[in-house]
Amino acid sequence: MQRLGFPNPLPPVNGLHPAFKNRFSGWHLGMGLPGTITGLLRGLTQLGAETPACRDTALGMGLWGMQASPLAPDMADWTIRLAHQGLKLSPALTALATRLAAIPPLGESDTELLDTWYALARQDDISLTLRFLTAVLSDPARGLVWLGHCWQDLLFLGKPELPKAALDIVPVG
Structure with missing residues (x-):
């Protein structure tokens, strides 16, 4: 690597x-x-x-x-x-x-997912947050854009297992 x-x-x-x-x-x-x-x-x-x-x-x-x-x-x-x-x-x-x-930015087609992310970020349900992150970050085409969008929130949530898990989910290569 x-x-x-x-x-x-x-x-x-x-x-x-x-x-x-x-x-x-x-x-x-x-x-x-x-x-x-x-x-x-x-x-x-x-x-x-x-x-x-x-x-x-x-x-x-x-x-x-x-x-x-x-x-x-x-x-x-x-x-x-x-x-x-x-x-x-x-x-x-x-x-x-x-x-x-080369990846298009998040846009209008992502509005529902963005709203879901903001709602999850205000909750304390790590399991549900990880399920959401797995769904959006594992996308080989857009996972990095989602990681970029969520990264600051993940750091400020005060749950160190979330940013680590997010890095493990994103496909590399």
């Missing part, structure tokens, strides 16, 4: 484009939700066409964003885009990002 590796601990910020720095003066690299990070990546890559420092920062931030939110499909999509621009990824991380970027 390959380990997911993250070769750069932090994005480079030396020489970051002043226009970007001035616009996001209170901004900290890597902070925020995946949607915020991908928006910043969009700006950095646009500025990076003219300023190599912005491009380099985008590459580092893309890797950092994937490290912070490895199950976010938008982050995976950006990671793959940045890999085509020179971001160095481990084969395992490339495979995960490629797989996630």
Whole structure:
């Protein structure tokens, strides 16, 4: 089994484009939700066409964003885009990002299941929660998207057996 590796601990910020720095003066690299990070990546890559420092920062931030939110499909999509621009990824991380970027996000067809998840997360029925997780996470096509959606809830429920079980359920490969 390959380990997911993250070769750069932090994005480079030396020489970051002043226009970007001035616009996001209170901004900290890597902070925020995946949607915020991908928006910043969009700006950095646009500025990076003219300023190599912005491009380099985008590459580092893309890797950092994937490290912070490895199950976010938008982050995976950006990671793959940045890999085509020179971001160095481990084969395992490339495979995960490629797989996630190809999976459609949860949508209207998932509304009933999403409502069920939120109801279960408010209850204390571990057995029923595990049955639900087994049903949605074992789907080879969408299990990772569901894991990404449920992961924070699983961590905050205070039942360590649930996130462990969820990782064991998701098909790998």
